[in-house]
Every structure is written in C-alpha cells, then in structure tokens.
Amino acid sequence: MTNERNGDAIVAESFLDVRAKLLEVAATLDRIDRACQSETLQEAAQSKRDLLGEATKILLSDAPNRAEQLQQLFSREYDADWREQFGFTAN
Amino acid sequence: MDYIDPHIHMVSRTTDDYATLARMGCVAMSEPAFWAGYDRGSVDGFRDYFRQLTETEPARAAQYGIQHFTWLCINAKEAENVSLSREVIAMIPEFLDKPNVLGIGEIGLNKNTKNEATIFLEHLDLAAKYGQSILIHTPHLEDKYQGTRMILDMLCDDQRLDPDRVLVDHVEEHTISEVLDRGFWGGMTLYPVTKCTPERAVDMIEQTGGERLLANSAGDWGPSKPTAVPDLIFEMRRRSLPESLIRKVVYDNPLEFFSKSKQFNFTPRG
Structure with a gap:
C-alpha cells in the first residue's frame, strides 16, 4: 500500500x-x-561517534530500507545461543 | 473519529487528560501494569496498584465516557527481584476475574537478562494456565532487536500459546516484520525520542497494510503525549489514506484483539 x-x-x-x-x-x-x-573522545564516546558516521553512509545509499538499516546499526546483534548461556532449554 | 488507545498509563495522568482524550475521540483504552519509576518493596504494593488499575481508573475514565481496561503483571525492570516477582505472579489470579482485566501484561524484557527471561517465562505459564491474552513490552534502543527476538523465541517455544492472543508492543522498522510474520499482533508506540513518530508509524502502516497492527501513545509519567493517536490519524489523513484503513488501525484492530479476552465487554458509542 x-x-x-x-x-x-x-x-x-x-x-x-x-x-x-x-x-x-x-x-x-x-x-x-x-x-x-x-x-579526544573517550572510548565509549568515540564508539558512538563512529556509529553516527556509519549512519550517514547508510543515508547516502540507495537502499529501499534505510530506516530499518539504521535501526540495525544501532542495535546489539541477536545471539541465537542465548538459551544455552542462560541454562534454559527450549520446550 | 472514535478511537481506542490500547496502551496508555493513566495512573500517571491527570483527570484533565481524560477530558482531553474524550474530546479527541477516545472511547476506550487499555492500561498495562508497568514500572512506577521506582522499585516497589512488597507484594502488597502491587496489590494496591492492581486495585488502582481495576477500580480507581475505570471509575475515573467512566466520568468522561471512556471505557477502561487493564493488564496485570510485574514489569521487567522489577523482575531482577525474582522472589518478589514470584509473590506478585502468585497474587495476580486474585484480580483476573475483575471486569476490566484483559490479560497479562506488559510483560517482556528490559536489559535481556536471565532473571528477566525467567520471570517472563513464569508470566507466560500463568497466562497459559488461566487462558489469558498477553501484552508484551519489548526493550528500548540498542536492546530492542535482541530482546524482541528472545521474546519471540520464548513465545514460539510454548505450544500452549496462541500467537493470535499476543500483542507485541513497541515494534519498529527492524522488528515489525518478524512479529507479524510469526502471527502475532504488533503495536506501534508513538513516543518521543526512544520509540516511533506518527510519520514513521504511518510509513509502517503503508508498508504492511495495517493488518494486525495497533497504535498507542503509551502516555505515562515520562516525556510522552497522551494524544499521540489522534496525531497518527491526522498524519494518515494528510496522506489521503482511506478512512477505512485509519479506522482499522485505531479502532477495528484493537477491538478484534481485545475481543479475544473473555472479559472484554465493550459498548460502542451509539
């Protein structure tokens, strides 16, 4: 739509x-x-500053999903092994 | 246009806000249990809060012709206190037969910890045992993607749960597809800075068609706007989207989802 x-x-x-x-x-x-x-920036601040730089590159791309890509850039990666790390077992 | 706000924390709002919402067309709302801004110290603190949600707020809303519904839980922020969380979960059934209770919520994750996941699973078990619908909070900002995936993992692991009775809230561009593709309902929260603007929400409606999609203000004690749903309606009209689609997102979809709760007794405006 x-x-x-x-x-x-x-x-x-x-x-x-x-x-x-x-x-x-x-x-x-x-x-x-x-x-x-x-x-100079502390390590944590520099890391965030670098992310902002990466974000501007996404804005300049021709991708049809820039908003989604920005969200992914600012997200922690999904770890599929989280259950094992917590000692959980899937039903 | 009559509309329903499916996620708004009216305990944090003034009576003037009820009046404003009524004037803007709000005819019903649902209020999930959430964090009070501080960690509560006892199960009786939650018992009093649940009385507020099931007695005080419905009466306050009714003064303005708004029907008030609610969801009960201990939120993810307080789930780090596992023993208190278990006391609260054991107490929740005292309130499940109250006339405005729709189910268990807003449960979920905050920082994606083991304790949060443990208490989330125990809430799911409670919902399954009592046949309750579920409203889910997904984490904010950098934790949202991983937390949403973990939540979907846990939901899909439990074969007793029907995705059609689960609303996963605070979806954004990077989480909406997986939520809807797995058969759950999705809620877009119109909240400054940390969640979604009306403009981005309408982009998502255009891209998905609005099926199984709801929009809410989450108006609470933080910087938030209780009239954000009318802002969404305005943005959809500004884009000349069909009135039927607007109504679907802000009225028909909430009605359809809430109707899966046995105690949802809604009277449309005559």
Whole structure:
C-alpha cells in the first residue's frame, strides 16, 4: 500500500523539515569536532561517534530500507545461543 | 473519529487528560501494569496498584465516557527481584476475574537478562494456565532487536500459546516484520525520542497494510503525549489514506484483539 502523493509532493512538503534536521546533525558533528580539538573522545564516546558516521553512509545509499538499516546499526546483534548461556532449554 | 488507545498509563495522568482524550475521540483504552519509576518493596504494593488499575481508573475514565481496561503483571525492570516477582505472579489470579482485566501484561524484557527471561517465562505459564491474552513490552534502543527476538523465541517455544492472543508492543522498522510474520499482533508506540513518530508509524502502516497492527501513545509519567493517536490519524489523513484503513488501525484492530479476552465487554458509542 502507498499513499496517493507522488515523490514531488513528498519532497515539497518535507524539504524544509529534513533540511532543518540535517543542519542539526551537521551542527552537532561540528560541535563534537570543536570540542575534540582540546580533548579526544573517550572510548565509549568515540564508539558512538563512529556509529553516527556509519549512519550517514547508510543515508547516502540507495537502499529501499534505510530506516530499518539504521535501526540495525544501532542495535546489539541477536545471539541465537542465548538459551544455552542462560541454562534454559527450549520446550 | 472514535478511537481506542490500547496502551496508555493513566495512573500517571491527570483527570484533565481524560477530558482531553474524550474530546479527541477516545472511547476506550487499555492500561498495562508497568514500572512506577521506582522499585516497589512488597507484594502488597502491587496489590494496591492492581486495585488502582481495576477500580480507581475505570471509575475515573467512566466520568468522561471512556471505557477502561487493564493488564496485570510485574514489569521487567522489577523482575531482577525474582522472589518478589514470584509473590506478585502468585497474587495476580486474585484480580483476573475483575471486569476490566484483559490479560497479562506488559510483560517482556528490559536489559535481556536471565532473571528477566525467567520471570517472563513464569508470566507466560500463568497466562497459559488461566487462558489469558498477553501484552508484551519489548526493550528500548540498542536492546530492542535482541530482546524482541528472545521474546519471540520464548513465545514460539510454548505450544500452549496462541500467537493470535499476543500483542507485541513497541515494534519498529527492524522488528515489525518478524512479529507479524510469526502471527502475532504488533503495536506501534508513538513516543518521543526512544520509540516511533506518527510519520514513521504511518510509513509502517503503508508498508504492511495495517493488518494486525495497533497504535498507542503509551502516555505515562515520562516525556510522552497522551494524544499521540489522534496525531497518527491526522498524519494518515494528510496522506489521503482511506478512512477505512485509519479506522482499522485505531479502532477495528484493537477491538478484534481485545475481543479475544473473555472479559472484554465493550459498548460502542451509539
């Protein structure tokens, strides 16, 4: 199912909103970089900063499921052996 | 448009919110038991909470023409206290025959720990023994994917449970397909920052067709918006989606899922 609006209409109505969100992202990355000129990021923060970089690459891709890919990027991996680790047995 | 909010924590809201929801078209709601913002110290603390859910809130809602239903459990955050959790689970049957109780919920995982999984399984056993429907909380942020998969594993391991009587809440783009594909109901929670916006929820409705899909506000004591479901309705109308589809997601689907609970006695607005 798709809505009746075409791509032109969606771009027109969402352009300013997305532009504003991208500016927020850009300004935030600039802010981090300025702060890092005097003090490097701790390991945990650097890991999150790296994730944001990976996320921007997903945005630039042509994949049809960028939102899902971003969610996966920000998720812990599923470990199928979790039952064994907890000492559980499946019924 | 009349609508149903299938997941909203009214114990955290003011009476003014009931009035606002009624004016926005809310005719029924269901309120799962959840974390109070602090860990409760005794089973009697939960007994009092369940009285609030089964006596106080239905009366407060009725003042505004809203029918209030509820789900009972000890939530995943407090499941780390296994002995207290077992006391609460043993006490829940005292309340299962109350007229607004739809089942067991919101049970689930928070940080995907062994204790949480243990208590989740014991809640599933309770639901199976008493023939109750189930409402499930899935974890937030980076824990959601793994936790949702673990929850689905445990649900599918128990052959006594009918997926058609289980609502898996807080689905997002990376979890919705597996929930629906395995035959469960899915709930989208419209909640700032940590869950889903109305716009993204409508994207998911467009992509799935809205079958077995519900939308809720989860309005609680945190930053949340109890009128988020009307926001979803507005976004669907803005996209010129059919009124029948809007009604399906915000009214017909909740009715169909709730109707699987024997105590769901709903009177549509005349």
